[in-house]
Amino acid sequence: MSVRIDRVITSGTFELDGGTWDVDNNVWLIGNDDEVLVIDAAHNADAIIDAVGNRHVVAVLCTHGHNDHVTVAPELGKRLDAPVLLHQGDDPLWRMTHPDVNYRSLADVPRITVAGTDIDILHTPGHSPGSVSLHVPAAAALFTGDTLFSGGPGATGRSFSDFDTIIDSIRDRLLTLPEETVVHTGHGDITTIGAEKPALADWVARGH
Template sequence: MTAWAEKVVTSGKFSLDGGSWDVDNNVWLVGDDNELIIIDAAHDAEIIAAAVGGRTVKAIVCTHAHDDHVNAAPALARLVDAPVLLHPDDRELWNMTHPDRAPDGELADGQELPVADVALRVLHTPGHAPGAVSLYSERLGAVFTGDTLFQGGPGATGRSFSDFPTIIDSIRERLLWLPPETVVHTGHGADTSIGAEAPHLEEWVARGH
């Protein structure tokens, strides 16, 4: 059976550096009728688990550890009986939300996560957060970028643990080499494509987006 990506939108708060903002998050389910991987566990474990249904969850993969992307991870892990995977460079951020519950495994650059008839390749794309990752599937023609790349530019870098030159390097070196038709499934908002975003790199750099 051919794998596909499903989007579940959940709503809640993003909090960091003493501020709090209302946000809608994209949670991605990648797989088929039998098994899947969940990308990000945002806000509401029960809504995400309901979308899973009776399918086997191979892993809950965190694109980064900002609280709006991981706040439902422990509860979701219990509901769907799956491990939570995080890049080790984001462990400090994770501990700010879940000091008493460690992730179950680590993500590494170049790692392949098989699910159904596809594989998701882990691309370490720091900048928005130190351990931010993107997940690329050549077969799906898609990359799941979390908060690294959006429609219209890079993710925010004005808060703790973030760095603008680093996110630009990540996008330039890890994402823009992908085929231009590659669909970019983001952590918030609408999809875009590598071909739509690539021509604007120097504009982002010039304005220090």
């Protein structure tokens, strides 16, 4: 059985540096009828659990530690009996939302397997120190969190972010993937590596 990708859109707020913004988040599920990996834990646990159904959850993996991507991570981990995974570089951001809850570090996890399909975990800092992207070669799919969107890189104007770093991550870890790779973003529409390359060339030039 081939791997399938499902999307759940949840709504809430992003909060950082004293500001609050209304946001819609993409929560992605990778798997089959038996097991699934949940990517990001945004706002509404019930909506995500409904999409999971009766499948075994391999993990709840947060692409980074901003509150809108980890809002309900501890709740999901408990209700789905699944580990919550996050790169330890984003520990300060995680603690802003969940000061007394621990997670399992992604720092030493290069790959996860779900539904017989390997998922490569790429450390792509810049939007945050611990941001990761997930590449699924067998499905020609990439999950970028807030590192890469349709139209350009993620925001770097707030605490714990850096423009040159995100440009390096995109150039060195993402633009090297096949152009037909479908990019599943943390917010908004999907795109492809090929579609983003022309615009990203300009961003890369600006970064250095």
